[in-house]
Amino acid sequence: MAILSTLAVGTGAAALAILPELEAALGGAGARLPVPAADARQHDLLATTLRAGEPIDDDIAVVVSTSGTTGIPKGAMLSAAALTASATATHQRLGGPGRWLLALPAHHVAGLQVLIRSVLGGSAPVALDPSFEPADLVSAVAALGTGRRYTSLVSNQLDKALADPAAAAALAELDAVLIGGGPMPSRIRENASAAGVRVVRTYGMSETCGGCVYDGVPLEGVAVRVDDGRVSLGGPMLASGYRNPVDSDPFAEPGWFRTDDLGAVDDSGTLSILGRADDAVTTGGLTVLPQLVENALAGHPAVAECAVFGVPDDRLGQRVAAAIVLTAGQRAPTLAELRAHIGKTLDPTAAPRQVHIVDELPRRGIGKLDRRALIQKFGA
Template sequence: MLTAVEQALAGRVSLLPVPADDARQSLLLTTTLRANAPIDDDVAMVVSTSGTTGVPKGAMLTAAALTASAHATHRRLGGPGRWLLALPAYHVAGLQVLVRSVVAGTAPVAASGVDEFAAAIDALGSGRRYASLVAAQLDKALRDPSAAAALATLDAVLVGGGPMPAGVAEKALAAGVSVVRTYGMSETCGGCVYDGVALDGVRVRVDSGAAAASGPGRVVLGGMTLAKGYRNPVSPDPFAEPGWFRTDDLGAVTDSGVLSILGRVDDAISTGGLTVLPQLVEAALAAHPDVAECAVFGVADERLGQRVVAAVVPAGAASPSLDELRRHVATTLPATAAPREMHVVDELPRRGIGKVDRAALITRFS
């Protein structure tokens, strides 16, 4: 795979990464994204953006955008190094590990599970060493003493693919793991904002007036890492404004230029005429000592339009009560945001590389 990525960056081929262990999904991607049809010469890769949730669109990534992303990442982290490959190479986060390795002239070391982290990280050798994970992987690794100790020897562990629970961040800090939270998507060659600060060559703005009463707006991204567009264009086109990509995320930027992601447009809950962002409620719930993990979503309600519902994975044998969690949330957020319904679950449903599947929760508890 590394050789194929090298050829793509050199302009010799255009790649469509597909999951080797999922024949049905591979066929869907190759058919829908027209694997052998002509494509612009500067497109190095087409990365699927919604194959598990809808019709794949396919972000067309140029070699210039991919290499710009890799160079910007290395500058931010302190220089090129060797990478642990712990994510599937058909997802943009895993793919970028290969791109960064080609740019750095190094070879990554693969690990298919947390139990392989220690040996794989040891095989990286000396010099600067990095990993790219999702929060669920990091959480699992921190429960394994050998994996946690190995991660603590790395210069940086990028964590993206969705929000990281506060409890996981605290455990990583206690274990000495140098976590860098990343934000980005296939359309931006992966992570393009690190710990809230845009990489060199990346532009960020927030368009206000399109979201919640609390003041966030839609995040819009631009700059050197931007995709050329979609293989299968959609309407409305998020690339319609030249040089910019209009995301489905809601965020805010501080006066010092630090971006905070507060939720997604399609996850926002309209309850009693007010808007609640699930991610803010989840952050509040996660601070409760009896909550290990949680997900917040809206279900139909005849009186309110939607009511706020929480699925909670308890931290121990005892489960917190709904009234207890409502009081806890109301200490930091408006009472409207407090869940009106709670379901205790053994684990949260996930899709792709670890994102919580809110649609599955809505279907289950509606």
Template sequence: MAARRRPRRRGIDIAPLRAVVIPQLPAPEPLLAVLEGVLDGREPAILPVPADVRSAEHLTTSLGIGEDIDDDVALVVSTSGTTGTPKGAMLTARALIASASATHDRIGGPGTWLLALPAYHVAGLQVMVRSILAGTVPVALDPSFDVADLPRAVDALGPGPRYTSLVAVQVAKALGDPAATAALATLDAVLVGGGPMPGTVAEAAAQAGIRVVRTYGMSETAGGCVYDGVPLDGVRVRLDGGRVVLGGTTLAKGYRHPTDPDPFAEPGWFRTDDVGAVDDSGVLRILGRIDDGIGTGGLTVLPQLVEAALETHPTIADCAVFGVADERLGQRVVAAVVLTPGAAAPTLDEVRTHVERTLEPTAAPREVHVVDELPRRGIGKVDRKELAARYATGA
């Protein structure tokens, strides 16, 4: 895909950033045409925005629609992390294509994709970019993810290698329906990102014959850049005091509006807010987010480690761990749990004892709340802030 230069202004290759509204269930062909024009340099950079008017207006105002942007930027992808303020990762065509090509190399070659995530999110956009490189047209499924429609959508992918990209909550939903489970099991790979995947869901998917590939990445890295703990070709990973730092060919150019401190300040690297560890075989494991850490009794507890322990309890199907203010401890560790169908709620003592089998007593929850489902934001990340606000008074 050879890029062609756009006109130069003031001696610099620039053009105004455009907004492209992405419907909840987009028609793949028109969106493919827009993206292909951007990737090969015929069209200026775009900011994909949802059809929701309020969200679209917020993004277009915050990220400078109509203002000039460097010519080598193809997409500006909204990303707010935990701040709620859009920053806009500026992705070049080179980074997007490098990511899509490395994905194909890792999972078995180009194929046809099921688009089941919003196409204004980096995971959905990469389904489109991979399709462009493969010369295929994805089959779109409403991101609300009606599992009754999943078998039809998978069947419509036709012959050859077939893939999809999902979040863990979608996989869990599909596992509750035999026909949907069987449909996913026919795919050559199911990429799962957007946050950690509960161990119970991963185990059930494996038993059903679903080839899950766990991905780690973000808008700033053109989507998933570490698959099953191993960096894609061209991706670099290092740890700085436990913090995960990412670099390589898939890295964004920076933010549309740089932040202070700037995580792109070191040339060629992006400092994430994630804490990780690398085992003896070089596999990266994400332990949690720095800003999710719970300061309790002078120590810091990472919620994801506690969640991993809780998920091994036979009565707990899903959970979220968070901190709330405590006069004595600073914060106390609290858990919200979703029970397995028909299970009785465990007592607090049972939960604490279970966690203390693998973690220090400091990490054991001091409160446990049973919920029907966990609040989520974006494409499926647990909203710990909402839970912390809900249970701030111990209600």
């Protein structure tokens, strides 16, 4: 029986120090729990909650902390076989192993997978601080050298890079730029396409060793099922459960992980994510999915970024609200203008009843939108 040991992970180049430990874990030398090296409080919380120093099954290589939207740390137990299957399927989909640029925190599964793919692909990664400046991105891409080259980013990182012509050109040299961490605004997708950047949208989570569906198409060996609107995932990259099991275990059905996401699969087998079940707004007895409203709002020229959420309403139960970051140089649209814009493509029920102009949207982790922060701020 192995013992779970903590693995303090830095950012940028400091994150590469854990490569030998990861290689050892993949080889069966015990399980590691990656934690942010600079955050002593989170280190202690994770070590206690996920029982660092206590026995764990021998086949577990890494335990990745994931809080979802509850804020309660859970530990997805990832075996060496699952991590290997994920990395192999990714390289197969992208066109073969290559050299990777690490620009995400390595204690999160997306950043960790960049290192795992590098170890299994036999190539040394290049590391960049997650809060990189565009000029740093240019030099980091150049340091990757020749051959197949990849990176993994979140939308706000891509957006920052695309605003700088040299950084955008550097990204366009890569064979693929994986984008995860939640929905990508259509504006960013269009800008990336115009710059010649090969963006691959990924969908997955810690419980699936990271992204397992690329551009809506499952990776080799991945199974997707939608039951009553809820997405379930299966395949060889599935976690072996949680280190600290939760009630209503999403791993209860053998071989499947039941997500909190709502989705649909079309006739070609392509998966579309419609939003999270716990983000849905119930207003006047009807259900509104924020992501669909956000997609519609994104088509307004004054909207650079937006987030839709529900706030308490004495009459409706909840009312639809929106926080908007304005496009530079554009005046703030009125509520009536935005409601009319939404009404062109969606039922009027989905149109926001209150709008807040903000300088930026709150985010957590590797850049995921923090709707709960918006609800707390504007829900009074």
